[in-house]
Amino acid sequence: MTLPGEPLPIARMPAGTPQHVAIVMDGNGRWARRRGMPRAYGHKAGVDNLLRIVRASAERGIAYLTVFAFSSENWRRPPDEVSALMELMLVAVRRHLAELQRAGVRVCVAGERDGVAPAVREAIAQAEAQTAGNRRMTLTVAFNYGGRWDLVQACQRLVASGIAADALDEAALAGQLALAHAPDPDLFIRTGGELRVSNFLLWQIAYAELYFTDCLWPDFDAAALDLALRDYAQRERRFGTVGSETPDVVVNG
DSSP states (O other): OOOOSSSOOOOOOOOOOSSSEEEEOOOHHHHHHTTOHHEEEEEEEHHHHHHHHHHHHHHTTTEEEEEEEEEEEESSHHHHHHHHHHHHHHHHHHHHHHHEEEEEEEEEEEEEEEEESSHHHHHHHHHHHTTTTOOOOEEEEEEEEEEEHHEEEEEEEHHHHHOOGGOOOOOHHHSSSTTSSSSOOOOOESSSSSSSTTTSSTTTTTTTTEOOOOGGGGGOOHHHHHHHHHHHHTHHHHHTEEEEEEEEOOOOO
């Protein structure tokens, strides 16, 4: 799949379309095993599918797409798989960055960079610098990321800045999080059938609508995305209020 050769036109967001979608791209390994292939084969298929979903998301008016590519807990996986994932990050940047640039997609990477190889850090910096001026859509790749790490590093930054205790509020903390460049996700999608958030965007998804599907990530296509978006559009987001439901009738006497 290739993204359009020219920047996509700025689309009006249809009513009920989330501004920000976050996805846990789960199921690559199982997808590969079902085909008698190694897990690395599934991860490559997952990267190819991500490019398809980037295009589909942009076409549907989604302004921010955040995906969980490599968790800080994934270091516990077999060394050969971790090595393959690191190499895949490099290959993905080299192969797809020009396409994302032409499509007007801004690339951001959220996560701890000190723990990854210098070549990966350089690729990340290149992707962010080359696409910094794009405004069609923001793609954030959570790489070597964990929600608890995110909260800890935000607190460390605030402490280092000398912030007073009475000045520490939600806005101050949110401004130091790895996704400070994006609004909180409206819709959280997890593929692969697991019913958990797995330490992803713990602060940011406080009021997100959660959507779980058995579909394995390489098979999660535009039609599957539309199912999630239709489900989202039917929900009433209350943010702690009572919403538009009919008020209780109090009968006197």
